[in-house]
Amino acid sequence: MTPLPIRWLRCAAVLAAGLVAPAAAQGPPTGIAFERSAAGRTFVTADGRALYWSRDELAAQAITCIEECLLQRSPLAAPADASPPPGWSTVVRPDGSRQWAKDGKPLYIFAGDTYPGARLGAGGAWVLSFETADLPAGFSVQSNLLGRVLADHKGRTIYTRSAAAPAAPDTDWQPLVAPWLAAAEGEWSTAPLPDGTRQWLYKGQPLARYARDRDPQDVRGHGLDGGAWTAVILEPPPGLPAWMSVQRVDLGWVFADGDGMTLYAPANAERIKTAQTCTQACMEQYWRPVL
Numbered sequence: 085m086t087p088l089p090i091r092w093l094r095c096a097a098v099l100a101a102g103l104v105a106p107a108a109a110q111g112p113p114t115g116i117a118f119e120r121s122a123a124g125r126t127f128v129t130a131d132g133r134a135l136y137w138s139r140d141e142l143a144a145q146a147i148t149c150i151e152e153c154l155l156q157r158s159p160l161a162a163p164a165d166a167s168p169p170p171g172w173s174t175v176v177r178p179d180g181s182r183q184w185a186k187d188g189k190p191l192y193i194f195a196g197d198t199y200p201g202a203r204l205g206a207g208g209a210w211v212l213s214f215e216t217a218d219l220p221a222g223f224s225v226q227s228n229l230l231g232r233v234l235a236d237h238k239g240r241t242i243y244t245r246s247a248a249a250p251a252a253p254d255t256d257w258q259p260l261v262a263p264w265l266a267a268a269e270g271e272w273s274t275a276p277l278p279d280g281t282r283q284w285l286y287k288g289q290p291l292a293r294y295a296r297d298r299d300p301q302d303v304r305g306h307g308l309d310g311g312a313w314t315a316v317i318l319e320p321p322p323g324l325p326a327w328m329s330v331q332r333v334d335l336g337w338v339f340a341d342g343d344g345m346t347l348y349a350p351a352n353a354e355r356i357k358t359a360q361t362c363t364q365a366c367m368e369q370y371w372r373p374v375l
Contacts, residue, residue, distance in 0.1 A: 088220065089211070095366070099311070099327075108203050110118065111169070112127065112172065112186075113162070113166065113169060113171070113172055113184060115129065115130050116128070116129065116130065116160075116184065117129070117130055117132075119132075121232070121318060121319035122214040122216075122217060122219060122288060122318040122319065123216065123217055123225045123231075123232035123318035123319040124214055124215045124225060124232075124319075125214070125217075125218040126212060126213065126214045127186060127191070127201075127213040127214070127215075128330050129193065132201075133169045133193050133197060133198055134193070134194065134202070134203050134205060134212060134213075135160060135186075135191040135192065135193065135211055135212075136157070136191065136193075136194055136205045136206060136210045136211060136214055137185075137186070137189035137190060137191055137192070137215040138171060138189075138190070138192070138194050138209050138210055138211075139209045139210075139211060140209045141189070141190055141363060142189055146256050147175065147178060147183075147190060148176050149190075149192065150178060155195070156194065156196065157192040157193070157195070157205075157210075158193045159177060159181070159183040159190065159191075159192055159359075160183060160184045160185045160190075160191040160193060161181065161182065161183060161184075162174040162183055163181040163182070165183055166184075168184075169214070171186065171187055172184065172185065172186060173185045174239070175186065175190050176280070181323060186213055188340065191213055191304065192210075193205075194206075194210075194322070195355060199323065199325065200320065200323060201322055201323025201361070202323060203322030203323075204322075208255070210307035217318075218275070219234075220266065220272055220284075221263075222236060222237050222263075223235070223236065224236065224237060224239060226239045226240075226241065226251050226300050226301075227316060227340075228300070228301050228302075228303055229243070229301075229305055229321065229330065229336075229337045229339075230306065230315050230317050230320075230321065230337070231317050231319050231320045231321040231322075232319040233303070233315045233316055233317050233318060234286065234291075234294065234315075234316035234318055235300065236260070238300070239300030240293055240297050240300060240302070241293075241294070241300075241302065241303050241306075241315050241316075242260060242291050242292070242293060242296055242315070242316050243257075243291070243293070243294055243305050243313050243314060243315055243316065244286065244290060244291055244292070244314060244316055245289065245290060245292070245304070245309075245312050245313055245314075246311070246312050246313075246314065255295060256294060256296060256305075257281045257292045257293075257294060257295070257305075257313075258288075258292055258293045258294075258295060259290065259291075259292050260283060260284045260291040260292055260293060261277070261281045261282065261283060261284070262274045262281075262282045262283060262284045264281075264282070266282070266284075271286060271287050272284070273285045274284060274287070275290060277297055286316060289316075290318065292313075294308075294313070302336075303315050303336065304336065306337070307332060308353065309359065324339075326342070327341060327342050328339065328342070328347075329342060329344060331344050333345065333346060341346075347374065348371075349361055
């Protein structure tokens, strides 16, 4: 039996149900653009400002970013006579103005994004407006310190090796086995393994998991074996201020200043103050604020 292309594997269940593939998606409304990468596309304003949506508003199905929230979040204004393309809509805010929404999620601009490429508004209830690229079944996109990386269905980072993968990888490295029906399509392909199974390849490079990665944020395998193993980075991290850098230390990958000195932040500043675990004298002796 001839292997089916990867795309056909993804679509087989839909086509078997007698559904017709949708027409090509239209672009976003006027004044909204997107930045495309191998990971997917990020929606931005025409001048490149990132857009965000709120989990709280999605859960409430109502506008909750009002009053003080508006000091940090600006609603993405929509004209009163807007004709939204598929996937887009407008919502009416409490003051009667209209706001653009993507897939039912009202969009906002974050005041703290003050330099080109800044993506500082995500966190807590706030999510960057992003659509994941179409990937073969079993793959996902995970955001971590390295940017957006290729991951498995559990969000664990996937790696590739700069040289040919070992014929018999040690127990820390697990080849990513492809379904037997999978065949080459685009940047995806497979290669035989000694046991008769086939290993996924992306851009011709064999893919593997690192057994010591326990959490979706882990990238413990990145840079190992003299830099031979690297995470499959689909999109580099958002732009950092010029005074920041990223360094590898015993704990893993951390943010640092321009001189490579590790940066820290209190896990709970109020608890430190209440417990007085580090008095003002302690702070002055051991910690230096980043000015």
